Amino acid sequence: MGICQARCKVLRVLCILLLYGSINNSLALSPDGEALLSFRSAIVTSDGSILQWRPEDPDPCRWKGVTCDSESKRVIYLSLAHQKLSGSISPYLGKLEHLRILTLRDNNFYGPIPSELGNCTELQGIYLQRNYLSDSIPSELGNLSNLGHLNLSGNLLRGSIPPSLGKLNKLVTFDVSANFLAGPIPSDGVLINFPESSFGGNRGLCGKQIKVACNGGSSTNNISPTS
Numbered sequence: 001m002g003i004c005q006a007r008c009k010v011l012r013v014l015c016i017l018l019l020y021g022s023i024n025n026s027l028a029l030s031p032d033g034e035a036l037l038s039f040r041s042a043i044v045t046s047d048g049s050i051l052q053w054r055p056e057d058p059d060p061c062r063w064k065g066v067t068c069d070s071e072s073k074r075v076i077y078l079s080l081a082h083q084k085l086s087g088s089i090s091p092y093l094g095k096l097e098h099l100r101i102l103t104l105r106d107n108n109f110y111g112p113i114p115s116e117l118g119n120c121t122e123l124q125g126i127y128l129q130r131n132y133l134s135d136s137i138p139s140e141l142g143n144l145s146n147l148g149h150l151n152l153s154g155n156l157l158r159g160s161i162p163p164s165l166g167k168l169n170k171l172v173t174f175d176v177s178a179n180f181l182a183g184p185i186p187s188d189g190v191l192i193n194f195p196e197s198s199f200g201g202n203r204g205l206c207g208k209q210i211k212v213a214c215n216g217g218s219s220t221n222n223i224s225p226t227s
């Protein structure tokens, strides 16, 4: 009877494992893949491309818009411009530790830019222009010491430009134009190097870069900040 019982037990365990495996396919997916699925779950409409992302893949490297490093298989680019995406930008993107380029421009994303992006310290480019992103620019972006390109133009961003962005020593292009930003443009650090066009179309900003004096009564465009 020993053998039979042992066999039955083995079969039962196998059965349970198989069942568990089929229910929980995503167990096999890499952590970067899991983070991308969480990112997708915060998106409410799309043109369909991200619906083809398959949770049963071992890694997300063949998913549309995703590029991995060929050796490490870690996600380095996420590029989903012009995909009619609407919804919020998930804080889980902060788990893509090796992300270098994030391109979500020309979509309908709304809500805040997640401060967790400040965790992706290998980021070299962030392109979020032309969405409906609101709230203030997270000061945590100042932690991205490799960042060369930041474009947040054409959103609904409010508040002031965080002084921490002045620490971004590798910044080559910077654009926060056409938002609702207010207050002084930080003059300590790299932001002093950018032209008027980087800041245009924000009626509440002041500073040398746009030739509008701060606290100075001289400017005819002086709009007092409301809340």
Ligand SMILES: *[C@@H]1O[C@H](CO)[C@@H](O)[C@H](O)[C@H]1NC(C)=O
Binding pocket: 091, 092, 093, 094, 095, 116, 119
């Ligand atoms: C970001 O980093 C902070 C501090 O290390 C950590 O507490 C948080 O969980 C991280 N967030 C994400 C989304 O990885």
Ligand SMILES: *[C@@H]1O[C@H](CO)[C@@H](O)[C@H](O)[C@H]1NC(C)=O
Binding pocket: 118, 139, 140, 141, 142, 143, 164
């Ligand atoms: C990131 O930036 C925030 C705000 O600027 C700061 O409080 C935090 O300590 C920084 N985190 C790291 C890991 O440098």
Ligand SMILES: *[C@@H]1O[C@H](CO)[C@@H](O)[C@H](O)[C@H]1NC(C)=O
Binding pocket: 129, 130, 151, 152, 153, 154, 173, 174, 175
């Ligand atoms: C930022 O994006 C806008 C809209 O696509 C574009 O017109 C502008 O040239 C970009 N800014 C920079 C500095 O590249």
